[in-house]
Amino acid sequence: QKSYYVKSGLFSFFEKGSMFVFGFLGFALLARILTKMDMGIWVTFMTAAALVEVGIVGLIQNAMVRYLSNAKGAHYGNIILASLSLYILVTLGFALTLFIAAPWLAEFWHQPQLASLFRLSGLLLFMLIPFYLFNFIQQANLNFEGIFWSNFVRKIIFFGYVVILFFTKWDIQLISLLKVQILGATLGSMVAIYFGKKFFIIEQYQIDWKWVKELFRFGKFTFGTNLSTMLYKGIDKFMLARFVNPVAVSLYDAAIKITNLVDVPSMTVASVVFPQSAIQSEKSNPESIKALYEKSVGAILAIILPFILVVFIIPEFTIWVVAGAKYVEAAPVLRLTILYGLFLPFAIQFGTILDSIGKPKINFVFTLIGVTLNVLFNYIFIKVLGLGIYGAAYGTLLTYTIAFA
Numbered sequence: 001q002k003s004y005y006v007k008s009g010l011f012s013f014f015e016k017g018s019m020f021v022f023g024f025l026g027f028a029l030l031a032r033i034l035t036k037m038d039m040g041i042w043v044t045f046m047t048a049a050a051l052v053e054v055g056i057v058g059l060i061q062n063a064m065v066r067y068l069s070n071a072k073g074a075h076y077g078n079i080i081l082a083s084l085s086l087y088i089l090v091t092l093g094f095a096l097t098l099f100i101a102a103p104w105l106a107e108f109w110h111q112p113q114l115a116s117l118f119r120l121s122g123l124l125l126f127m128l129i130p131f132y133l134f135n136f137i138q139q140a141n142l143n144f145e146g147i148f149w150s151n152f153v154r155k156i157i158f159f160g161y162v163v164i165l166f167f168t169k170w171d172i173q174l175i176s177l178l179k180v181q182i183l184g185a186t187l188g189s190m191v192a193i194y195f196g197k198k199f200f201i202i203e204q205y206q207i208d209w210k211w212v213k214e215l216f217r218f219g220k221f222t223f224g225t226n227l228s229t230m231l232y233k234g235i236d237k238f239m240l241a242r243f244v245n246p247v248a249v250s251l252y253d254a255a256i257k258i259t260n261l262v263d264v265p266s267m268t269v270a271s272v273v274f275p276q277s278a279i280q281s282e283k284s285n286p287e288s289i290k291a292l293y294e295k296s297v298g299a300i301l302a303i304i305l306p307f308i309l310v311v312f313i314i315p316e317f318t319i320w321v322v323a324g325a326k327y328v329e330a331a332p333v334l335r336l337t338i339l340y341g342l343f344l345p346f347a348i349q350f351g352t353i354l355d356s357i358g359k360p361k362i363n364f365v366f367t368l369i370g371v372t373l374n375v376l377f378n379y380i381f382i383k384v385l386g387l388g389i390y391g392a393a394y395g396t397l398l399t400y401t402i403a404f405a
Helices: 002-033 036-068 074-108 113-140 145-168 174-199 209-243 246-282 286-313 315-323 325-342 344-356 360-384 388-404
Strands: none
Touching: 002 036, 002 145, 002 246, 002 315, 036 074, 036 113, 036 174, 036 209, 036 246, 036 344, 074 113, 074 209, 113 145, 113 174, 145 174, 209 246, 209 344, 209 360, 209 388, 246 286, 246 315, 246 325, 246 344, 246 388, 286 315, 286 325, 286 344, 315 325, 325 344, 325 388, 344 360, 344 388, 360 388
């Protein structure tokens, strides 16, 4: 048991850690080479694209890992094939929706460049199908090595391109950044297939639609929860893009990128806890599940509290190091957003446990209430009171506080 947590935890930590490091350093370089306007447009697009990607992943991942981790015989292959079929259908639906809605989305956020980005984003979603599918299969089999390497390859491709742009001072087109992300997803998928193929066992290639329905029945609430969670985290940026301008988005995102560093321990622990919690649920062992929640939250808080304190004391220096001198004006906002980290460990592990024990509906309803509050508070603080990026911080912090309570 201890060896599982140590080995899995290390690979999961390196995976989440490398993703954040590449994302963090990539942002730091992009902030220095893109104008605030272009940076705001890119952040708006990436926030929307991540919302769709995470939503689709939510529909497939938890249901697939939960059932596959306990499956035997023919059911094992049926679950894989049903998951693949459901994944393709859902991705096709989202890709077509984004392609059709691209002009409207560009007009909604008052940025014509967004149209071409949203049209091409469907290709990225399709390139991610084998990437996520084979990684979920590995997770269900308690194997995290391939998950680390596939994510590493996917992220380092984009990061490497940004490094080249930083030193060469080439003219940057936002559409080129998306094309490199598609390349990274493709190469990452190849790595995921390489490591996951030994677990890809299908006895008969015939879709069992009962399993498709069962996966959808379970996954629909996680899908809704993930979409709601991403809206939870993205509604402030969307409203700033709509009611203020992309420059406000870029300034606010500089503070959020630093705040997001506290997510690394939470997400690392969640990916390791989920399959173990699912197994304990099958054994009807609520005391073990309770202990998993308490210990995971406690461990996360012990790690992140010193970081939160340092950032709160010296936000100007922190943001200067990360994003450069032109973003220092966002330091007072960072002092507010870093407080999000006090509440996130409780929320993330809360959702992880509920999903793993077969109660995703409760998690979905809870998250949906949070999203509704966040939309309301952000609208009041940003639009009605006209507080701009400070309004986004106040609105989101108030939502996290109420949700925590």
